[in-house]
Amino acid sequence: IYDASTMVTSSRQINFWGQKAGASEAVLAREIPSAELFKMPEILEIPAEVLVYGASVIHHSKRPLLQNYYNFTHIDDEKTHKRDLFLAEPSDPESHYSIFEDNHGTHIFANxxxxxxxxxxxxxxxxxxxxxxxxLYTPGQNFVEIAKLFIQARSLIQEGNFSHAQAFLLDEEVRKLHPKNRFLDTGFYDY
Incomplete structure (x- = not known):
């Protein structure tokens, strides 16, 4: 699987990796608007996966950025996603970019x-x-229940019984189960 989720939005580049490196599936970038996304299947030669729920990584560094910051400020604190750390833009105190560090480096997520x-x-x-x-940021059983809602939606779509009203009802349930300190939107989809 070719994971282009943080860097590639070109179907031609995905095809390159499918042809030259044997990738069998691609994880599409999160920032592709629907108008561009809908043109891709005509060109893609391998299946593509789309994020439909959850936190969306916007930056990854293999460097231990949090640990470096902690060392500089003499802070001794946890760096995992469970700590619920975030960055805020100085000009926008309402911004909330989740950040955590693990063995693979530092990960920063969309607002x-x-x-x-x-x-x-x-x-x-x-x-x-x-x-x-x-x-990642949806605790245990709540995430399982959200996954079940998406499975229910898939089944209804396959049966030809998925209406706008049902979509909104299932979406309400997703929002009830989603962590209260994290907000939901459609990302770049409607741009």
Whole structure:
């Protein structure tokens, strides 16, 4: 699987990795607007996965940025996602970019988490049937229940019984289960 989720938005580049390196599937970048996304299936030669729920990484560094900061400020604190650390823009104190560090480096996430429940029919109509749900910031059983809601939506779509009203009802349930300190939106989808 070729994971282009943080750097590649070109179907031609994905095809290159499919042809030259044998990638069997691609994880599409999160910042592709639907108008561009819907043109991709005509060109893609391998299946593509789309994030439909959860935190969306916007930056990754292999460097231990949090540990470096802690060393500089003489802070001794936890760096995992469970600590709920975040960055805020000086000009926008309401911004909330989650950050954590692990063995793979430092990860920074978008201000809001993604929720495309009400867009699933459009995605399927354009050939995107491989969905990813990211549960990093959604605690245990709540994430399991959210995953079940997306499975229910998939079943209804496959049966031809998924209506706008059902999408909004399932979306309400997702929002009830989503962590209260994290906000949801459709990301770049509607741009």
């Amino acid at each position: 809001n988490d993604l929720d495309l429940m009400i867009k699933l029919t459009e995605l399927v109509e354009h050939g995107f049937t491989r969905w990813k749900l990211e549960g």
